[in-house]
Amino acid sequence: MNYSEKVMDHFINPRNVGEIEDADGIGEVGNAKCGDIMKMYLKIEGETITDCKFKTFGCGAAVATSSMATEMIKGKSIGDALQLTNSAVMEALDGLPPVKVHCSVLAEQAVKAALTDYYTKQCIDPEPIVGKVPEMEEE
Numbered sequence: 001m002n003y004s005e006k007v008m009d010h011f012i013n014p015r016n017v018g019e020i021e022d023a024d025g026i027g028e029v030g031n032a033k034c035g036d037i038m039k040m041y042l043k044i045e046g047e048t049i050t051d052c053k054f055k056t057f058g059c060g061a062a063v064a065t066s067s068m069a070t071e072m073i074k075g076k077s078i079g080d081a082l083q084l085t086n087s088a089v090m091e092a093l094d095g096l097p098p099v100k101v102h103c104s105v106l107a108e109q110a111v112k113a114a115l116t117d118y119y120t121k122q123c124i125d126p127e128p129i130v131g132k133v134p135e136m137e138e139e
C-alpha cells in the first residue's frame, strides 16, 4: 500500500495527541467498518477552537487524518470546523489508498461529536447546528 509522504509524516510524528483536562467538548466515535475508536477534545473560547487534541485506537491512516484534522481546525471558528470534511483532510494529506478512506471519516465525526457535547453542555440543542452524529455502531 502506498502512502503519501504527508501521511507518513503525520503518522510517525502526529500533532496534537493527548487529552485536554478541562475540555469544553469531548467526542468519541467508533468506526463501523473496523471497530476502531477515536476521542477528540476541544477547548473553545467564544466561537474559536483554541485547542484540540485527540486519542485513537485506530490505524495509521486514522492517526494521520486526525493529526491533520486537528491542525486544520485549531485556531479556527466552530463554523469552519463544522465545514471540515474527510475529503478536505485527505486532500491536505495528498490522498489515501481507497481501502483506507473509511479511516478518515473518524476524525470528521469525532470533531462533530465533540461539538455536539459542547452545545449539549450549554443546554443548546446541537442538532440544528451540528447535524446528526452517528452513534457508536456495533457490528
Ligand code: FES
Pocket: 031, 034, 035, 036, 058, 059, 060, 061, 062, 102, 103, 106
Ligand atoms: Fe480502523 Fe483505519 S482500520 S481506523
